[in-house]
Amino acid sequence: MNVEFINPFITALLNVIGMMGHTELTFEKPRIKKNDVSMGEVSGLIGMVGPKTKGSLSITFEKSLALRIMQRMLGEKSKVIDDEVIDMVGEITNMVSGGAKKELSKKGFDFDMATPVVVSGTNHIINHMHEGHIIIIPFSSDSGKAFIEICFD
Amino acid sequence: MNVEFINPFITALLNVIGMMGHTELTFEKPRIKKNDVSMGEVSGLIGMVGPKTKGSLSITFEKSLALRIMQRMLGEKSKVIDDEVIDMVGEITNMVSGGAKKELSKKGFDFDMATPVVVSGTNHIINHMHEGHIIIIPFSSDSGKAFIEICFD
Numbered sequence: 251m252n253v254e255f256i257n258p259f260i261t262a263l264l265n266v267i268g269m270m271g272h273t274e275l276t277f278e279k280p281r282i283k284k285n286d287v288s289m290g291e292v293s294g295l296i297g298m299v300g301p302k303t304k305g306s307l308s309i310t311f312e313k314s315l316a317l318r319i320m321q322r323m324l325g326e327k328s329k330v331i332d333d334e335v336i337d338m339v340g341e342i343t344n345m346v347s348g349g350a351k352k353e354l355s356k357k358g359f360d361f362d363m364a365t366p367v368v369v370s371g372t373n374h375i376i377n378h379m380h381e382g383h384i385i386i387i388p389f390s391s392d393s394g395k396a397f398i399e400i401c402f403d
Numbered sequence: 404m405n406v407e408f409i410n411p412f413i414t415a416l417l418n419v420i421g422m423m424g425h426t427e428l429t430f431e432k433p434r435i436k437k438n439d440v441s442m443g444e445v446s447g448l449i450g451m452v453g454p455k456t457k458g459s460l461s462i463t464f465e466k467s468l469a470l471r472i473m474q475r476m477l478g479e480k481s482k483v484i485d486d487e488v489i490d491m492v493g494e495i496t497n498m499v500s501g502g503a504k505k506e507l508s509k510k511g512f513d514f515d516m517a518t519p520v521v522v523s524g525t526n527h528i529i530n531h532m533h534e535g536h537i538i539i540i541p542f543s544s545d546s547g548k549a550f551i552e553i554c555f556d
Contacts (some may be wrong), residue, residue, distance in 0.1 A: 293522075295448060295450075295520050295522075296450060297448075297449060297450020297451070297452070297459070297516070297517025297518070297520075298450070298517055299450070299452040299515045299516070299517050304515070304516070304517050304518055305517065305518055306450070306517055306518050306519075306520050308520065336530050337532070340530070340532035341532075343532075344532075362452045362457070363450070363452070363457070364450025364451055364452050364457050364458065364459055364517055365450070365457055365458055365459050365531065365532055365533050365554065365556070366459075366532040367448050367450075367459050367461065367529060367530065367531055367532065368529075368530040368532060369446075369448075369522050369527055369528070369529055369530070370527065370528045370530065371524050371525070371526055371527030371528055372524070372525075373524055374522055374523065374524030374527040375522070375523045375524055376520060376522055377489050377493070377520065377521040377522070377523065378518065378520050379490070379493035379494075379496075379497075379518055379519040379520065379521055380518050401518065403518070
């Protein structure tokens with residue numbers, strides 16, 4: 251999986267969280283997931299299927315970051331990951347994969363997205379079932395961390 | 404979403420767990436998810452994309468049931484949800500969706516599957532982001548419970 255494929259997902263997350271969540275994320279260089287674990291309290295997952303390829307994307311947020319984005323995006327303050335935060339993470343997942351899809355289709359990579367699933371729960375772990383490499387990209391902010399994990403056949 | 408669409412997923416799970424896991428599951432009537440929560444410690448998720456439809460499937464296992472199937476399927480006894488149990492749940496998810504896909508394609512419902520994702524963690528909650536109904540099917544056994552949740556546009 252080359253960087254040309256990964257970058258549109260990074261750009262889309264920075265844009266969505268920056269413009270809608272008014273929160274600046276900085277990211278580390280994408281790397282192959284080995285012993286890394288994306289720890290967080292809420293994750294958006296989406297399956298991707300193309301004519302020649304299939305894969306999965308996850309975006310995991312620490313609780314503090316998810317709640318801060320919620321507050322800045324909708325003006326609503328919550329102390330827990332409630333249904334509104336879950337809906338927001340599902341929407342972010344849709345927007346990030348949709349944004350990346352648009353960019354990638356210009357380069358000839360086509361895929362369709364399934365409906366997103368949001369997982370909540372303290373320190374759940376996401377395991378992409380995939381024979382090839384899984385790429386992990388850690389993001390940090392003034393309010394906590396986020397992680398993208400992506401794999402594609 | 405009609406029963407004709409749901410039944411192949413139920414049949415596939417009963418077959419996979421019965422034949423490979425040597426464990427008999429009984430199931431309750433499929434119902435629309437309202438306040439139900441599929442509590443478990445390990446869940447397999449898979450996205451589905453067809454020419455006219457898209458959706459998501461989750462299969463959640465209580466820890467006791469996942470460990471028992473592992474023991475009966477592979478003869479390996481584990482006290483925790485480790486990498487082998489996670490791989491097994493990913494494989495079960497693939498087999499259930501693959502089995503259902505085969506049956507449904509005979510009836511003219513076609514879809515492709517993304518790669519599965521397995522979520523582990525005590526009492527995580529799966530939230531299918533979907534505007535329509537989510538169908539939940541509870542299963543029970545001598546070793547614990549499992550839940551299928553499925554939604555399709």
